[in-house]
Amino acid sequence: MIETKEVVAFFDRLAPDWDAELIRNDEIIRTILDNAEVCAGKDILDVATGTGVLIGDYLARGVASVTGIDISPKMAAIAERKFPQENVTILCGDVEEADLGRLFDCVVVYNAFPHFPDPGRLIARLASLLKSGGTLTVAHGMSREKIDAHHHGAASHVSNGLMSAEELSGIFARHLTVTALISDERMYQVVGKKPSAD
DSSP states (O other), X not given: OXXXXXXXXXHHHHGGGTXXXXXXXXXXXXXXXXXXXXXXXXXXXXXXXXXXXXXXXXXXXXXXXXXXXXXXXXXXXXXXXXXXXXXXXXXXXXXTTOOOOSOEEEEEEESOGGGSSOHHHHHHHHHHTEEEEEEEXXXXXXXXXXXXXXXXXXXXXXXXXXXXXXXXXHHHTTTSEEEEEEESSSOEEEEXXXXXXX
């Protein structure tokens, strides 16, 4: 069982060097954000934002606002320093418990899903934060096999194995209409859409 305090300590320790050691593939990130329907005018919730790895990508698409939340105080502090824009809010806390006081067009969990202890509970909570017609996406910028190998070492005590995209889509389907499912040698993504009210 993943202990929250261990996750916080683990990512606080990594925070100072996080951006320097970051590996990103812009083409894969574009695909992830396209599938997630991140575009101009949307309100975005970036779950486990870390140092704000995707915030610049959201802003470049002309989104209305970004709310980033991370359980690691040191990660959140770096993100807050990097993005002082008025339409960016960085919160330190547990997304499953925090009172966000609003709903979002897009909720994104990028490169973080295995660090949450209860996937079913997380997806239910995030689905409840969507506006009508909004999208939830869980994505990784590498394959499921590479993610599991990456987490097998130092991060094994703060990670679950990454479930298959098919299994995750089954959890999504309890709350949302699944609109994308990708699990190949390049990336992993499941997207679900909340039905429109009309």
